[in-house]
Amino acid sequence: LDFALVRMPSSAKSIEHSEPSATSQTRRKCVFYDVAHSNNAARIRLWMRVQGGRGRRRLLEDSIETVTIGHDDLCSESYARVNPLGKVPAFVTDAGLHLFEASVIMGYLEDRFGDDPASGGRIDGEGEGATRGGPSLGLVPDTPDDRAFVNLLVRIHDLYIASPNCTQPSFSHTQGCMYLDPTETEFTPASRTMDVKTRAAKAAEIFKQLGWLEGRIRRPFMAGESMTHADLTWFPTSVF
Template identity: 50%
Template sequence: MNQPTTPKPKFYDMLHSNNAARIRLWLRLTHNTEKVQTIMLTHSGIESPHYKSINPLQKVPALVTENGLHLFESSVILQYLQDYFSSSGEEDDDDDDKRNLILDTPSDRAYINLIIRCHDLYIASPNSTQPNFSHTQGCMYLDPNPTKYTPKRRTMTTSVRAAKLKELYQQLCWLEANCRVEKGGSYLAGEKMTCADITWFPTACFMEILLPKVFGWTPIFFPPNDDTTKEIKVNTTAAFPKLTAWFQYCCTNQHFALTRNEIRSVLIDDHAANGRFQGVIEDVQSHSEYKW
């Protein structure tokens, strides 16, 4: 008699969501992509009653476990997946890519947790579910008025946008000062990849495109050549030289590069076709009294 198969966890993703991309990137790096069922959402899908029953916050990512538990918040989902697959008996210690991306000592693990926590609290989360509370990263793309991309509850005033941009800059300065990126490029903690890298990298992909496009910043992450197998040439005159070296180093990994291309394709193509960020650009350009 055939034994019933255990349902796969269901991962609710969105191609250009940085918080969902963290999970997608981890699944790729650990070769677990085929072991979950991925449901790729659109803006309309997030607003659907069905998805609201899974994640009442109507954000991505979300995950339904093999026994039907509904999870949201990317850090919670990532911890679950690490536990789930490490207890499945399928890890291969000889496969360099199959790892939990965790450092060895309590001090180093606390350091990584601090980097992740700063990202999640001060960049990627509004820390409130009430209308018009938005995450810091939203200053780059949330419209000042309702659009098909920005419902009324998520619109952002000019003064709030300026304050959040300042916060974003300060968090980048902190990360630049405190990361352990080695000369010539490495991961945030040094030679070993960790969950800090897969947390910050998708958000950095947003910054790479939107900080120059929306606010007129000098590019802060200088991408490598299209052929990422070529030697990396770090521009040491960048505003954030260590983070630039880190970003380019990550892009030499095929899974990071693919994730970057997915995010870029949506942001660039959507703006070209639909003027996705035009409302934000006009808001910034019409308020020179703020420091952008």
């Protein structure tokens, strides 16, 4: 499976080596690279599902193709051409820009296909064919303070729970303490082992960050009355 081809479904040629015709240009879609068990990719899926149910299904289907890859594919050379860090989610825009890091992709989706700041993030009507101007979609709050609060919740998740901060062997995200073995096993390759001391420290970190979170979140959703990016981000990790 060559991902440099997959991301060009209409031409089956690498974008670097073909001058797309007008036809293939109009057909070209953004491509979202997903792995079924990834909690970080899951928020992208959730965003598309929620926005699809709120009147953007056709827009998203016409604009974005999802390519689900296997865990083993992450280390392949062809995937390295999609994301040199070998992580999912990744996203290639229809203009050929390669994005990775879930929150960067979420920002792009929101920016391009989501709530329109100029209309207060509203659309008219429900379901297919809805247009902007109706009830607020609510995934991005209305005020700078509330938006920053959501960004902070997402940031704490990404930094202190769900991402390594070094791509070298045996550096891990904090969440890895829940499932990475101290020595090489069937489930933990040598490059991802986590010693017992590190595991203990990271388990303490989860406790600390969840304690902070518990004291800060609002109700019924994490940032108050409506679902936001904070919920889409923390939910898949909480049930991982």
